[in-house]
Amino acid sequence: MNPLSGIRRALSRRYRRWIERRVGTVAVARLDRRRLYIFPSAAGFGFLALAGALWLLATNFENNLVFLLCFMLLALFVVGIHFTHATLSGLEIRPVRAQSVFQGEAAAVELCLSQRKPRRREQIALRFDGGDAQLVSLERAGDTFVTVLAPTARRGYLDPGLLTLESVYPVGLLRVWTHVRFRFDAAVYPRPVADSARRPGRRGFGEGHYTGVTGSDDYVGLKTFEPGESLRHVAWKQYAREQGLWSKQYGDPVDSRVWIDWDDYAGLDTEQRLARMCGQACACDAAGHVYGLRLPGAGRAPDRGPAHRQAVLRQLALYGYEDRRERDDAAA
Numbered sequence: 001m002n003p004l005s006g007i008r009r010a011l012s013r014r015y016r017r018w019i020e021r022r023v024g025t026v027a028v029a030r031l032d033r034r035r036l037y038i039f040p041s042a043a044g045f046g047f048l049a050l051a052g053a054l055w056l057l058a059t060n061f062e063n064n065l066v067f068l069l070c071f072m073l074l075a076l077f078v079v080g081i082h083f084t085h086a087t088l089s090g091l092e093i094r095p096v097r098a099q100s101v102f103q104g105e106a107a108a109v110e111l112c113l114s115q116r117k118p119r120r121r122e123q124i125a126l127r128f129d130g131g132d133a134q135l136v137s138l139e140r141a142g143d144t145f146v147t148v149l150a151p152t153a154r155r156g157y158l159d160p161g162l163l164t165l166e167s168v169y170p171v172g173l174l175r176v177w178t179h180v181r182f183r184f185d186a187a188v189y190p191r192p193v194a195d196s197a198r199r200p201g202r203r204g205f206g207e208g209h210y211t212g213v214t215g216s217d218d219y220v221g222l223k224t225f226e227p228g229e230s231l232r233h234v235a236w237k238q239y240a241r242e243q244g245l246w247s248k249q250y251g252d253p254v255d256s257r258v259w260i261d262w263d264d265y266a267g268l269d270t271e272q273r274l275a276r277m278c279g280q281a282c283a284c285d286a287a288g289h290v291y292g293l294r295l296p297g298a299g300r301a302p303d304r305g306p307a308h309r310q311a312v313l314r315q316l317a318l319y320g321y322e323d324r325r326e327r328d329d330a331a332a
Contacts, residue, residue, distance in 0.1 A: 019179050023162060028094040029180040031165070036178050038085050044173035047077060077173055084174040087121050087167040091138075096145065098158050098186035100314065102278075106131065106149040107158055107186060113144045122169040129161035155274070156321040158186040187317040190271070192279035257302040258284055258291040260312070270320070278316050285309045295319055 029035070040048065051073045058066035096110040111126065118141045127133040128150040136146045150160030166177035224246065235246040260280050265273040277293075284291040285304065292302035293312050298319070300312055 038176045098184040103191040158184040190274040190278040193275040195276040261294045
């Protein structure tokens with residue numbers, strides 16, 4: 001392994017830890033000189049090396065034209081510092097909304113970039129840690145909306161890490177960048193896992209439909225009397241009114257609700273249980289079942305539909321995290 005690669009990764013990790021300690025969570029970030037960093041890019045270092053070589057050449061041969069060229073290049077570099085820094089300076093950025101997704105998927109995060117006066121800003125790249133960069137250009141005053149994909153590695157509240165804004169506009173010799181951290185209420189659902197070996201879901205009692213033919217608990221209705229049936233089931237009142245010979249029908253109540261129960265997955269750890277419960281919820285929703293959720297200290301009554309599915313998945317995603325966020329808010 002290349003030793004320089006190891007040194008580069010170690011320096012990158014130390015820099016990342018320093019940034020994590022320095023950058024706090026904000027609702028709106030205004031980019032000014034206190035939040036922006038600027039440094040020569042790889043092309044910028046090559047440009048400076050070329051200018052240095054020209055200066056040595058001009059000094060050695062006492063060539064005024066080469067001196068002039070060297071100073072013009074350095075002047076271009078100095079002016080580029082101002083224009084590159086101005087590409088991000090004065091911008092405001094805030095989160096608009098974030099998409100709730102399953103663990104491992106990329107969440108679409110909508111951000112708003114604002115500038116008070118019309119100003120052309122080119123090639124601004126936005127990216128979350130481990131995600132792809134999204135390029136945007138600004139020209140008019142007001143709000144510009146952009147969607148950036150954020151990778152997800154674990155369930156819970158969406159925490160894509162640091163958002164990096166950077167640009168090398170206009171000459172590519174310098175890179176200006178900043179890091180911002182936002183807080184999102186979107187949830188990352190557990191990755192659904194189908195478990196065909198699971199015990200059948202528990203069912204409730206007292207609600208649902210009736211079997212209608214073999215039960216003996218509740219009266220359901222009348223049907224045509226058939227030879228061989230017990231005379232105890234004959235509807236004598238209707239027969240006395242000369243309405244024909246009918247037989248009373250009884251049925252047992254059958255609850256068609258499915259319970260997604262924590263206790264059905266005994267022996268598995270928390271994440272494995274939640275993944276299988278999430279898979280069961282998706283299967284119930286796809287089949288159109290009425291289903292409810294049972295978690296330790298929490299749950300949701302049986303229902304169905306998109307809103308119920310989202311509520312169940314969110315409850316599974318945030319299991320064990322809601323109290324943690326409340327403690328963080330209290331500490332802040």
